[in-house]
Amino acid sequence: MIEVKGLTKRYGDLVALDQFDLTVSEGEIFGLLGPNGSGKTTAINCMLSLLKYSTGEINLFGEPMKSESYHLKRRIGVVMQNVAVFNELTVFENIDYFCGLYVPAKSERRLLVEEAIEFTGLADFRKFLPKKLSGGLLRRLNIACGIAHKPELIFMDEPTVAVDPQSRNHILEGIRELNRNGSTIIYTSHYMEEVEQLCSRIMIMDKGKAVAVGTKEELKAMIREGEKLTIDIYDLPIFVLDDIKKLDGLFQVNYSDYRLTARCTISGHHLISILDILRKANVDFGHIFTEPPTLNDVFLEITGKELKD
Amino acid sequence: MFWNIYSKRVLYSLRSRDILIWTWIFPVMLATLFFATMSSIDESGQLSEISLGIVDNMSFREDPYLYSTLESIEGDNDDKLFTLTIIDNVPEADRILTDGVVDGYILFQPDPKLIVVEDGLNQTIIRSVLEHYQHTKNAVNDMLLMNNGDYEIVSSALQNINYTEEISLAGNPPTDKVNYYYALLAMICMYGSFQGLTSVTLLQANLSPLGARTTMSPVKRFKMILFDLFGGITVHFCCTLFSVAYIIFVLKINFGNKLWLVLLTCFIGCLLGVSFGSVISVMSKLKEQAKIAILICVSMVCSFLSGLMVTGINYTVMQEAPLVAWLNPAARITDAFYCLYYYDSYDRYLINIGIILIMVVVMFAITSVFIRRQRYESI
Numbered sequence: 040m041i042e043v044k045g046l047t048k049r050y051g052d053l054v055a056l057d058q059f060d061l062t063v064s065e066g067e068i069f070g071l072l073g074p075n076g077s078g079k080t081t082a083i084n085c086m087l088s089l090l091k092y093s094t095g096e097i098n099l100f101g102e103p104m105k106s107e108s109y110h111l112k113r114r115i116g117v118v119m120q121n122v123a124v125f126n127e128l129t130v131f132e133n134i135d136y137f138c139g140l141y142v143p144a145k146s147e148r149r150l151l152v153e154e155a156i157e158f159t160g161l162a163d164f165r166k167f168l169p170k171k172l173s174g175g176l177l178r179r180l181n182i183a184c185g186i187a188h189k190p191e192l193i194f195m196d197e198p199t200v201a202v203d204p205q206s207r208n209h210i211l212e213g214i215r216e217l218n219r220n221g222s223t224i225i226y227t228s229h230y231m232e233e234v235e236q237l238c239s240r241i242m243i244m245d246k247g248k249a250v251a252v253g254t255k256e257e258l259k260a261m262i263r264e265g266e267k268l269t270i271d272i273y274d275l276p277i278f279v280l281d282d283i284k285k286l287d288g289l290f291q292v293n294y295s296d297y298r299l300t301a302r303c304t305i306s307g308h309h310l311i312s313i314l315d316i317l318r319k320a321n322v323d324f325g326h327i328f329t330e331p332p333t334l335n336d337v338f339l340e341i342t343g344k345e346l347k348d
Numbered sequence: 349m350f351w352n353i354y355s356k357r358v359l360y361s362l363r364s365r366d367i368l369i370w371t372w373i374f375p376v377m378l379a380t381l382f383f384a385t386m387s388s389i390d391e392s393g394q395l396s397e398i399s400l401g402i403v404d405n406m407s408f409r410e411d412p413y414l415y416s417t418l419e420s421i422e423g424d425n426d427d428k429l430f431t432l433t434i435i436d437n438v439p440e441a442d443r444i445l446t447d448g449v450v451d452g453y454i455l456f457q458p459d460p461k462l463i464v465v466e467d468g469l470n471q472t473i474i475r476s477v478l479e480h481y482q483h484t485k486n487a488v489n490d491m492l493l494m495n496n497g498d499y500e501i502v503s504s505a506l507q508n509i510n511y512t513e514e515i516s517l518a519g520n521p522p523t524d525k526v527n528y529y530y531a532l533l534a535m536i537c538m539y540g541s542f543q544g545l546t547s548v549t550l551l552q553a554n555l556s557p558l559g560a561r562t563t564m565s566p567v568k569r570f571k572m573i574l575f576d577l578f579g580g581i582t583v584h585f586c587c588t589l590f591s592v593a594y595i596i597f598v599l600k601i602n603f604g605n606k607l608w609l610v611l612l613t614c615f616i617g618c619l620l621g622v623s624f625g626s627v628i629s630v631m632s633k634l635k636e637q638a639k640i641a642i643l644i645c646v647s648m649v650c651s652f653l654s655g656l657m658v659t660g661i662n663y664t665v666m667q668e669a670p671l672v673a674w675l676n677p678a679a680r681i682t683d684a685f686y687c688l689y690y691y692d693s694y695d696r697y698l699i700n701i702g703i704i705l706i707m708v709v710v711m712f713a714i715t716s717v718f719i720r721r722q723r724y725e726s727i
Contacts, residue, residue, distance in 0.1 A: 050726060084727065087564050089553055091723045106723045113566040123561035125550075127363035128356060139352030140565035184561075 040065045040192060040223050041086065046095030048081055048247075055081045056092070057247040063225060063240075068218050070238030071227040072334060078247035079227040080120055083194050086225075087117065099192065113141055116190030116222075120197045122181045124169050131156065131165040134183050141188035155187035158216070160209055175206025182210060186217060193217060195226045199233060211237055231334040243334070245342050259332050262340040265303040266332065268310055271325035272299050272317070279320045286312050349567065350575050357547070357579025366640065367542050371584060375536045375591045382528050383599045398470045399450045401433045403441050407456030414460055417481055429473075454478070524659050526689060527682070529601050531662075534681035535651035536591050537614060540621025541628065541643045543580030544715075548629035549636050551576060552719065554727045555629070556636075573626075573719050581622050588614045604689040613688065613701070617681040620704050621647075623711035624677065630718040650678035680704050 041063040048056040056078050063069045071079045084090040086097055088106045097104045099111050124133045134152045142148045156162050159179040169177055182198055195214065199207045214237060218224055228234050234241055235255050243251045243258065251258055265288075275294050283301070284292045289309055291302040303309050310329060317324055339345055361367050402408060402415065421429045433450060435441040441453045445465055452464035452474050462478055464471045492498075549555045551573055553563040562572060592614060595601045603610050628646075629639055648656075653676050655662040662682060666673040673679050680700045687697035 084560075088723060089560060089563060089727060091725055109566040109568065112564060115564070117561060117564045119557055119561055121557035123557035125356070125360055125558065127360045132356060132359065136352060136356045137561070137565070139349065139356075140562070140567050143349045143352075 040067075040100060041069075041225070042096075042098040043082075043086065044096045046082070046085060046092055046097065048078075048085055048090065048092040048095075055247050056085065056095075059095070059247065059249060061242065061249070063223065065223050066218070066221070067240055068214065068224045068226055068238045070234035070241040071225065071244055072229070072231060072234045072241055072338075073244030074229055077244040079229075079244055080196055081247070082244075083196050083225065083227060087115070087194065114191045116185045116188065116193040118182050118185035118193065118195040118198045120200065120227075122169075122177050124177075124180055124184060126169050129166050129168055130161050130172070130180055130183075133169070133180060134187050137184040138187035141190075151187050151189065155183040158186075158213060159183040173203070173206075175202045175209075178202050178206060178210065182213065186222075189220075189222075191222060193222050193224045195224060197228055198226075199228065199230065207233075231338075235334055241334070243338055243341065245338075250341050251337065255334065258334060258337045262332065262337050263304050264332050264336055264340060267330040268299075268301045268303065268313065269326075269328040269330075270299045270313070270317075271297060271327075272322060273297055273325070275299060275322060276320065279316060279322055282316050282320075283313055286316075349571070350578075353567075353572065353575040354579045354582075357576050358583055360550075361543060361546070361580060361583035364546070367546070367583075370542055370644070371536065371539045371587045372590065375532065375539070375587075376594050378535075379529065379532055379591065379595050379599060382532065383601075386525050386528070396470075397427065397431050398429060398473060399431045399433070400474055401435045401441050401444060401450040401453030403438055403453060403455045404434050404436055405456055407458035408454075410458070411456065411460070413485070414454070414481055418477065421477065526601060526603065527655055527659055527686065529595055529603075530682045530685035530689075531651055531654050531656035531678070532595075533588070533592065533614060533685060534617065534654055534678040535647060535656055536588050537617025537681050538621045538624065538647035538650060538678050539643075540581070540584040540588075540618045541625025541647060542640070543584045544577070544622040544625025544627070545629040545636070545639055545643060546625075547573060547576045547580050547622075548626045548715065548719065549639075552630065554633065554724045560727055569720050570716060573716070577622060577626065581618055584622060585615055585618045588618055603685075606688045609688050609697075610685060613681065613684045616701060616704055616708070617684075619708045620677050620681070620711075623708045623715065626715040627711040630715050647678070650676050654679035654682040674703065677704065677707055680707075 041061060043059060043061040046056050046059040046061075047054065059078070059082060061082070071082065073079050081090065085092045085095075086099070086104065088097070088104050088108065099108075100114060102108065102111060104111060125136065128136065131152065134155050135148065138148050138152050138155070142151060156165055159182055161176065161179055161183060164172060164176060169180060172180060178198060178200075182195075185195075186193060198214075199210055202210065211233065214224060214226065226234065226238060238255075240252065240254055241258060242249050251261060253261070272294070280292070280294050280299075283289070283299070286309060288304045289301050290304070291300070293300050299313075301309070301313070310327070314324075314327075335345060400418065408415075415432065418430045418432055419428065433444075435444065435453060438455065441450075441455070441463070444450055445453055445463065451468070451470040452462050454460045455463055459482065460478060462471070462475055464474075550558050551562050551569070553560040563569070565572075589611070592603075592611070596603060596607075624646075625643055628643060632639065634642075652658075653661060653665050653672070656678075662673065662679050665676070665679070680703050684697055684700035684704070687694070687700065691697070
């Protein structure tokens with residue numbers, strides 16, 4: 040459905056996208072994950088033919104995407120990072136306006152607008168002006184304006200920025216439903232949890248480049264790191280700590296503030312081995328935590344910096 | 349498609365606070381202010397009847413012309429300017445002067461002399477009339493001496509003939525007042541620039557998120573801006589009609605007998621204002637508020653130079669800087685209104701309308717060149 044090859048976009052000396060490649064198949068929720076300034080929005084704006092680019096090729100629905108490809112634009116929905124609605128029009132009028140740009144027939148449009156209102160949970164606010172809406176509701180309106188015409192391909196650029204948890208869950212569930220109804224979705228975010236929950240495939244971007252692509256399992260398999268262990272221990276003798284450090288498949292073993300932390304390689308589970316050592320040495324322990332590796336760990340290992348930087 | 353874009357644009361404009369204030373409320377307030385100012389000027393300019401006493405003595409009886417002259421002078425509305433009272437003696441005259449019954453009295457000694465207790469407009473008028481009478485009387489005496497007492501020669505020489513008369517060719521009464529309102533209408537037309545600015549800002553991807561969003565829609569840019577501008581022009585024309593109706597029906601200002609052409613001129617003026625705003629908006633990446641400030645300043649300066657605040661300044665500009673006058677859109681609109689009011693010929697009116705339409709076409713052409721671009725280096 041989307042095929043991008045060798046896309047390069049420069050802003051003067053700054054390379055915003057550097058030989059960027061992307062392939063998205065029909066029915067996917069494809070996540071673009073990266074810190075602010077990594078090139079996610081630029082990539083989307085280039086794919087939508089809003090920005091000029093230096094080199095590269097962009098095909099949507101098997102056709103080259105150009106600014107005058109109106110027949111392709113008709114099949115696309117866009118939810119922009121910045122809320123793009125008219126502050127002087129009501130919720131209903133806003134959705135009707137944007138839907139009307141795609142669907143001229145008034146009767147058909149009316150049904151679609153009503154569906155979009157129901158879908159985004161804005162039924163009680165249809166006569167509200169946007170300035171009367173909370174941040175979360177405003178984001179929902181932004182989404183309703185982008186999806187009311189039931190597009191086959193939807194670009195969602197950070198649709199949950201500055202949204203309360205309740206609205207965020209509502210939005211994420213809505214996106215899943217859109218996908219179940221047949222829409223292919225390109226979803227950008229710098230919230231790794233969202234992307235991890237939502238997307239069937241994920242591309243991690245940094246400095247305009249795709250640094251890794253795959254399912255979340257595939258991405259996590261790319262790194263040596265497995266789960267992270269944390270055990271509360273009041274008193275841990277040094278010889279016991281040394282024994283633990285000698286275990287295979289463990290690294291970054293530390294004891295401080297009455298807490299033992301250790302990182303495991305992806306190959307196996309080491310909690311039982313550690314607990315055996317503690318029991319044999321008669322060391323009492325409290326709470327035990329294990330955390331599976333996150334996309335942040337993937338990003339950290341690949342780029343050497345935190346995703347949240 | 350058309351109705352969707354057009355109707356939403358009309359709704360947007362009717363609910364926009366900036367547009368409401370600057371194009372609906374401000375012009376009506378300004379018109380009301382003009383009306384109040386000019387009414388007070390009119391009232392202060394109207395002469396009230398002046399009460400004048402004349403002391404009856406021998407010298408007065410020897411010079412009956414002064415009395416008849418004073419009696420014959422008419423003020424506003426063809427009323428007599430002076431109410432004359434013959435007073436028997438000076439003490440009586442002093443008493444009624446002190447009591448305020450008369451504004452002053454004339455005592456012949458033997459030349460007429462004005463006695464007053466205070467200086468004011470009425471006293472100044474009496475003094476002026478008295479001096480004029482005295483000068484004329486002296487001139488008549490001199491001329492009689494020079495012409496051996498031939499009254500006919502003297503009489504014809506003293507006739508005060510006015511060789512010019514101010515008339516309106518279009519049959520409307522000559523007045524300066526209406527020019528202020530014409531300049532005001534021109535200013536309202538220029539404020540259509542807000543609509544042009546809004547249309548471009550809302551549809552240009554590099555100027556607003558809404559612009560970026562609409563650029564991604566499957567509607568051609570030219571269609572989009574055209575339909576949107578129709579909405580803006582409609583609202584602004586309605587706003588101009590509202591101001592015209594207010595000026596005509598509430599303030600009772602007479603715009604002459606070619607009202608339909610006045611309305612047509614308003615419509616063309618609205619086109620000019622909207623095109624002006626769109627071209628300013630499309631050519632600059634300044635923030636919207638900065639552009640609004642620029643539009644207000646330019647509109648006010650153009651309106652000022654067309655006579656909004658000082659009557660006759662448009663003629664001065666035409667004499668001193670004719671190019672500025674011809675290129676000043678507000679001056680062209682004002683002059684078109686002026687031609688409709690004063691002239692029965694349409695030659696000058698059509699020249700003004702022609703210039704305005706050329707400006708409209710040029711500015712819309714520039715706008716369309718910029719707005720048709722759909723891909724940007726950055727947004």
